[in-house]
Amino acid sequence: MLTFQRFSMSAVVAGFVAVLVGFASSVAIVLQAANAAGADDAITASWLLALGIGMAVSCIGLSWYYKAPIITAWSTPGAALLATSLQGLSLNQAIGVFIFAAALGLLIGISGWFDKLSRLLPLPLASAMLAGILLQFGLDVFTALQQQQLLVGLMLLSYLLAKGLAPRYTILWVLVVGVMVALLQGDTDLSTIQFSMATPIFIQPEWSLSALLGVGLPLLLVTMASQNIPGIAVLRTSGFNTPASPLITTTSFLTLILAPFGAFSLNLAAITAAICTGEEADPEPAKRYIAGIAAGICYLMAGLFSATIVALFAAFPSEFITALAGLALFSTIAVNLANATANEHYREAAVVTLLVTASGLQLFGISSAFWGIIGGGLTVLLINKTRAKTKC
Known part of the structure; x- marks a missing residue:
């Protein structure tokens, strides 16, 4: 049991800060993903509620059981x-994608294949795919700057200054500056915001092979490579x-249960x-x-009142959401670009993966992230085969 002697106020504060930073830095991206799927405000709030419940249960349960700070999160990448790949899919098909990716993740967790499978996808190609997915978000910051x-401009300036002064809380500062500027400019409409709790909304899944391959598989790969491994x-x-496998199994199982309500991916947190x-x-x-445990309690409260969070963000200009999402991903883009090109053996293949993924190419209804990995993999095979013949 948690006695007073074992209680730690600093740990409670750390859990609260982790949730605050996590929400502030990436909730805008989740809102964009829900919008791409055609979700209205009520369904979007259900997504956040399902994610909040899943993160609460996993954080509290796993941390208590293992007596270790197990922090889970939604998959920001x-x-x-999803924000770039769900266009053209129905909301029901999106739910099918979530269930499919969660079922594969559960299989990986139960089987103990996590470590083996993580080595099958070379880090440069995984990083290049992720950089290609996120690239448009970074470009959108400067499109929003025109509007x-x-x-x-002030959000971008605060990002650069905070990176040098308090890098861990950079996006928190960007959020504060953005809110203040938007309020001072009179670009917000807070009159319609009400303090209310979210309601879970069940959505019947539909199955589309092209969606499962084109979005479900990349969702699994991105989550494993950019969230669970780190x-x-x-x-x-x-x-x-x-042990890794029970953690992957738990988060995947919770995703599978909560997917019909909008939990697209629960996984281990890295930065937070x-x-x-x-x-x-x-x-x-x-x-x-x-x-x-403290993080789990905070996640639960955020999920329960996610309807208010959705309404609050909707009251601000769309450029605010776009800039916040893009700036939150700058560091991730930089890290993955560095990883993609660091290994000379995979450099050309990584560039192919990056360009195909960023291009938005769709063949047979399958999204560009899938074809990016295919293109990069074929590039590796062809170059290696050519080099082998040259040496003979």
């Missing part, structure tokens, strides 16, 4: 993929040797997890699991 020069690494580097796993949470590692 996955949401970015709202003062608002987006999430395990964060735990390991902080001295927590929690670092807030809870290090000494900043508590000098004693044995007390840091409290941060995971």
Whole structure:
């Protein structure tokens, strides 16, 4: 049991900050994904409610069971993929995609294949695919700058300044600056916002082979490569040797159950997890699991009142949402571009993967992320075959 002697206020604060930073930095991307699927405000609130419940249950349950700060999150890169890939699909087909990706993730977790499968997809190609998915979000910041020069310009300036002064809380500062500027400009309509709880909305799934291959498989790959693998690494580097397979199994199982209500992907957190796993949470590692429990409680509250969150964001200019989402992904784009081109052996293949993914190419109704991986893989095979013949 959690006694007073084991209680840690610093760990509670770390859990709260992790949730605050996570929501502030990526909720705008989730809203864009829901919009791409054709979800209205009520359904979007149901998405956030389902995600909040899933993250709450996994954070609290796993942290308590393993006595380690297990922080889960939605897949931000996955949401970015959905925002660019769900156009043209029905909401029911989107739910089918979520269930399909979750079922595959559950299979990987139960079978113990996580470590093996993570090595099958070369890091440069996975990074190139992710960079290609996110590239448009970065470009959209400067498109928004043309429409709202003062608002987006000051958000961009605050991003650059905060990167040097307080990099961990950069997007939090961008959010604060953006809100203040929008309010001062009179670009917000807060009159319709009401403090209300979200209602779960069940959506019957529909199955489309092209959607499952073109969106479901990339969603699984992006989540595994950009969330679960770094999430395990964060735990390991902080001295927590929690087994990976049960964590993947739990988050995938919760996604599978909650997918009909809009939970597109639950997984291990990486960046926000670092807030809870290090000494900043508590000098004693044995007390840091409290941060995971606190994060779960905060996730639950955010999910329950997600209708208010959706209404609040809807009250601000669309350029505010676009800029916030894009700026939140700048660092991720940079890291993945570096990973994609670092290995000379995979450099050409990574470029092919990046360009095909970013192009928006669709063949047979299958999205560009899938064809990016196919193109990169074929490039690796052809170059290696040519090099082998040259050496003979």
